[in-house]
Amino acid sequence: MKAVTWQGKRDVRVEEVPDPRIEEPTDAVIRITSSGLCGSDLHLYEVLTPFMTPGDILGHEPMGIVEEVGAGVPDLAVGDRVVVPFQIACGNCWMCMTGLPTQCETTQVTSEGMGAALFGYTRLYGAVPGAQAEYLRVPQAQFGPIKVPEGPPDDRFVYLSDVLPTAWQAVSYADVPEGGSVAVLGLGPIGDMACRVAQVRGAGRVFGVDLVSDRLRRARARGVETYDLRNFDSEKELVQAIRDETDGRGPDAVIDAVGTEAHGSATARLAQNATAVLPRKLSGPFAERFSIDRLAALHTAIELVRRGGTLSLTGVYGGMADPLPMLTMFDKQIQVRMGQANVRRWTDEIMPYLTDEDPLGVDDFATHHVPLSDAPHAYETFQKKQDGTVKVLMRP
Template identity: 60%
Template sequence: MKALTWQGKRRVTVESVADPVIEHPTDAIIRVTSTAICGSDLHLYELFGPFLDAGDILGHEAMGVVTEVGSEVRTLKVGDRVVIPFNIACGHCFMCERGLQSQCETTQVREYGSGAALFGYTKLYGQVPGGQAEYLRVPLADHNHIRIRDDLPDDRYLFLSDILPTAWQAVEYAEVPEKGSLVVMGLGPVGQFVSRIGVQRGYRVLAVDPEAPRREMAERHGVLARDLTKEVVPELRDLTDGRGPDAVVDAVGLEAHGSPAVAVAQSAVGMLPDALAQKLMDAAGIDRLASLHASIDVVRRGGTVSISGVYAGDADILPMKTLFDKQISLRMGQCNVKRWVDQLIPLVEDAADPLGVTDLVTHHAPLDDAPALYEKFQKKQDGCIKVVLRPGAVASDPAFAERQG
């Protein structure tokens, strides 16, 4: 099969690799019909090379059709159409029973002190081959699938794999009061959905992003969007009765704008031998914290900062005096996809499309185009906000062109 593989910093290639096979009787194999490039994939493209090996298959947002099931799989059959959650969980351990599938005790990567294994996401999370490929092996398949209808297009469902439940959890964790105010830092795919969920719930939603196409997309969905400037925090405070919003979602994470010194350090870490770089990334303050600091600055006293952006350093310096003095609550964590799916499916299947899932993808492409689109997505060129790849398709195929409509 063809698969998108990591080969080095800012270098990914589509290669012919062995098809996945049933390795355990609880596995299933799916033929991938759609798979997306996630903003967190860009961290692998740029920064997480010390935890990757050349040839690793990337991707953790995938859906498709079941082609094979192991002998102990009970709830799936060949031909079922499914979305695959990005975290791999058992569904019955202490953590899973409490809706914390991202902390699953069956698949935790204890070698690195990490939570549940993830598809396509480094040694830190199990080095499980990912879904930017023509086929995907799904471990513990009875739990790690979302069965969906056959009559709606992939783009209605694909984002259930990660970014839509991630955004939903971020808003849940933000604990915005009824008719309250929410600021969203960053209008990438997760920030777009966070904003729309806030609007759908009746909050006043304001957002910050330096890219005009992202602000324009958010404004189509009732969001008041602002450019990233030195004056934006005072402006947001002024727009929320002078005290700041009830909650802020940081949807940016460790590669935020506005931290040039740490950006240089991140680049330097990527040039070190893997063993040394791994130690530094595990113990050093390598995160660019501008977005988080702005979130803490702007949120009102007694408010909540909810973090959905990825952070990786264990020695980051936080403004503890400010956090304590303002009595700020922090909520964060890897999304527990299956916890939120039952609430989300009616929304993505609603003909009115209340969360605008059909207004997010800016680029559809065959898998062969993935390397160029990784670069375009990272550099925010051509208005690139969300990329969906169609394995098995070619751009000249009329059926592919029809699906893009």
């Protein structure tokens, strides 16, 4: 089959690889009909290269048709239309039963000290072949795949794999009071969708911050009060502008949808770039012990949120030596919640919004639909924020 493979920093290729097959009774194999390109994939493209191996198959936002089912998967049948969550979880362990499939005790990558395995996301998360491919082996298929009805196009449901539950959890963790205010830093796919989710869940005011004109325009068209970072000389000016709209206090909650590659963190960027070009035997251990994130977005969030407010971190962070302003966080009595989205924890709550009325705007959420063969160009365009690229769906 054809699949998108990682070959090095900013080097992805579409190659022929072996077809997946059933390896365990709880496996299924699906034929991919749509697969998303995620902002998290860009971290592999640029920053998390020390944890990648040439030939790794990328992607973790799939939907498709069941082609084959193992004997231990009683509720799936060949021909079922399914969305597959980005994390691999059993559904039966203590963590899964308490709503934390990201910490599944069956699939935890204990050799790396990490949580549940993920599709297409570094050796830290199991080096499981990903979903930007023609076919996908799905472990723990007795729990993961979400059956969806025939009829509507893939765009209606594909975001249940990652974008929707990630944005939903970000807003849930933000704990925005009814009629309250929330600021979303970063208006890429997750930040954009988090704004939409906050609106339908009763936020009174939603502020969105970015520095890409197309993203700002897109959010503004849906009623988000947008702030272009390029119009401010400093973080303090931006913070003050939003505080002025919230009785001088700042918003009740701030969602950081940027993560490790935040604009404006020059020193950390240099460190990340240096790690990425070290020999592989050195880069992995160095990154595991000394890696730091670009923290400009997080520092802005800490400064911006009102005293006693909540920070919800959904942008990916991977640093091991990140300096944080603990005095400020303690003094402001900030609550912080974070982590990978627990997909199956939220899907039943999200499904009623995937109606013909389409309140979340999923049907036209993707800005680009491309064949799998165009993946290298799609990665480059998305990484450079060109051509209005916000969300890309690939179709084999």
